[in-house]
Amino acid sequence: MLRELISGQLQLGLAQxxxxxxxxxxxxxxxxxRGIHLEGEAVIAMVRGIVQIVAxxxxxxxxxxxxxxxxxxxxxxxxxxxxxxxxxxxxxMPDAFRVSTWSIACGAGSVIAVMAWLGVIDTGITSLVPVGxxxxxxxxxxxxxxxxRLRSEVLSHTGEIxxxxxxxxxxxxxxxxxxxxxxxxxxxxxxxxxxxxxxVWIPGLMAGMxxxxxxxxxxxxxxxxxxxxxxxxxxLTSLVxxxxxxxxxxxxxxxxxxxxxx
Amino acid sequence: xxxxxxxxAVENKILVDDVSFEVVTGEVLALAGPSGAGKSSLLRLLNRxxxxxxxxxxxxxxxxxxxxxxELRRKLGMVSQRPFxxxxxxxxxxxxxxxxxxxxxxxxxxxxxxxxxxxxxxxxRPVANLSGGEAQRVSFARxxxxxxxxxxxxxxxxxxxxxxxxxxxxxxHKIVREQKLTCVVVTHDTAQAERLAQRAVLLAAGKIVRVxxxxxxxxx
Numbered sequence: 001m002l003r004e005l006i007s008g009q010l011q012l013g014l015a016q017x018x019x020x021x022x023x024x025x026x027x028x029x030x031x032x033x034r035g036i037h038l039e040g041e042a043v044i045a046m047v048r049g050i051v052q053i054v055a056x057x058x059x060x061x062x063x064x065x066x067x068x069x070x071x072x073x074x075x076x077x078x079x080x081x082x083x084x085x086x087x088x089x090x091x092x093m094p095d096a097f098r099v100s101t102w103s104i105a106c107g108a109g110s111v112i113a114v115m116a117w118l119g120v121i122d123t124g125i126t127s128l129v130p131v132g133x134x135x136x137x138x139x140x141x142x143x144x145x146x147x148x149r150l151r152s153e154v155l156s157h158t159g160e161i162x163x164x165x166x167x168x169x170x171x172x173x174x175x176x177x178x179x180x181x182x183x184x185x186x187x188x189x190x191x192x193x194x195x196x197x198x199x200v201w202i203p204g205l206m207a208g209m210x211x212x213x214x215x216x217x218x219x220x221x222x223x224x225x226x227x228x229x230x231x232x233x234x235x236l237t238s239l240v241x242x243x244x245x246x247x248x249x250x251x252x253x254x255x256x257x258x259x260x261x262x
Numbered sequence: 263x264x265x266x267x268x269x270x271a272v273e274n275k276i277l278v279d280d281v282s283f284e285v286v287t288g289e290v291l292a293l294a295g296p297s298g299a300g301k302s303s304l305l306r307l308l309n310r311x312x313x314x315x316x317x318x319x320x321x322x323x324x325x326x327x328x329x330x331x332x333e334l335r336r337k338l339g340m341v342s343q344r345p346f347x348x349x350x351x352x353x354x355x356x357x358x359x360x361x362x363x364x365x366x367x368x369x370x371x372x373x374x375x376x377x378x379x380x381x382x383x384x385x386x387r388p389v390a391n392l393s394g395g396e397a398q399r400v401s402f403a404r405x406x407x408x409x410x411x412x413x414x415x416x417x418x419x420x421x422x423x424x425x426x427x428x429x430x431x432x433x434x435h436k437i438v439r440e441q442k443l444t445c446v447v448v449t450h451d452t453a454q455a456e457r458l459a460q461r462a463v464l465l466a467a468g469k470i471v472r473v474x475x476x477x478x479x480x481x482x
Binding site: 165166167168170173254255 | 312327332335336339342358362404
């Protein structure tokens with residue numbers, strides 16, 4: 001309907017964004033009716049999201065003719081921003097920003113570097129930045145989930161953890177079941193995406209490639225490639241972040257720092 | 263074991279304040295006082311689950327900060343209010359402590375420990391099927407599997423019904439007497455302190471109010 005009413009592409013885009021935002025706001029209103037207050041966080045997230053993506057789109061436009069190293073600089077900045085966003089999900093965890101940033105850099109950064117070196121990701125800025133950002137964004141979500149889950153697991157099992165410590169266990173042994181649980185839980189979205197690929201959803205990248213004239217089979221295979229890279233980046237990020245945070249929730253005398261109410 | 267000017271403050275809140283006392287080998291010492299007096303906080307300082315902000319503890323004449331924490335905690339066994347058994351069987355729980363030092367507790371020792379706490383034949387039982395009293399007795403056996411020199415008991419009967427409470431008290435008496443263990447027991451129950459301990463430390467607001475023979479301290 002919108003396409004028939006609006007002719008300019010920019011105007012159409014704004015109208016489409018408005019319609020999609022209305023759908024999101026409708027959910028917020030429904031939630032509010034049930035006593036769940038998402039309005040503040042949802043509105044801020046939507047405004048931030050549209051401003052950020054339009055800004056990045058504009059920067060990409062400028063960078064089309066920029067040298068390749070600017071792509072690396074842009075991805076590094078994204079990693080720092082992802083670290084900051086992700087750390088907010090780990091409120092109360094010691095050193096969460098540094099742990100998150102290093103983990104995303106190790107997880108997403110190393111997968112991007114190796115895949116670019118192998119030629120799986122084109123090193124041209126218009127390919128490196130969007131594909132790289134997909135890996136970073138997913139690594140960010142996984143890291144946030146892992147730290148958030150680990151925090152709640154530790155806080156609800158301080159008795160078991162301190163019992164293990166009191167029996168002479170090493171700090172890492174005392175939290176091992178909760179670290180493993182957090183790692184597994186954080187990877188559920190990435191595993192489900194791979195599992196349901198093509199059946200439940202046809203991801204945006206494939207749709208974009210088809211629209212820009214790529215052969216459907218290549219577009220499909222490349223979509224699998226991207227999801228496999230996302231899984232690798234997310235898995236490595238979660239592995240590193242849970243390992244790094246595990247060392248920070250204990251003192252050097254193997255005392256649990258993270259305690260309910262502290 | 264000697265606590266010397268021991269204290270702990272968290273975010274300007276004083277939990278334990280300048281506490282000094284000594285407990286000799288084979289003695290049972292009760293830490294008594296109202297809720298919030300700092301009894302459990304003091305007990306956590308004794309096996310260094312928390313770090314003192316002032317003072318220290320001398321264990322066998324050595325400042326306990328010189329002893330690796332894992333070795334210290336093996337020697338100072340702790341039983342808390344709730345048993346916090348690990349998922350699995352009774353046998354797996356009993357083997358947990360020795361396994362941390364790379365030792366495999368023989369099946370005969372598991373049975374012997376279970377016999378000592380009155381749970382013969384329980385080794386293969388899943389911990390999820392135990393009653394409150396049984397779980398607390400398994401928790402005792404699990405601590406004893408580490409062959410501790412001192413037992414730190416944090417209100418070990420507070421979550422039990424009267425019958426289980428008496429069973430566990432009897433068990434504490436028996437174990438301490440048979441193994442000549444030194445024991446520090448936290449309790450807010452005056453009668454229990456009299457039944458279990460020879461001496462008592464009465465705490466209020468993190469400070470020692472009185473120390474001495476249990477009856478004198480609790481009925482002064």
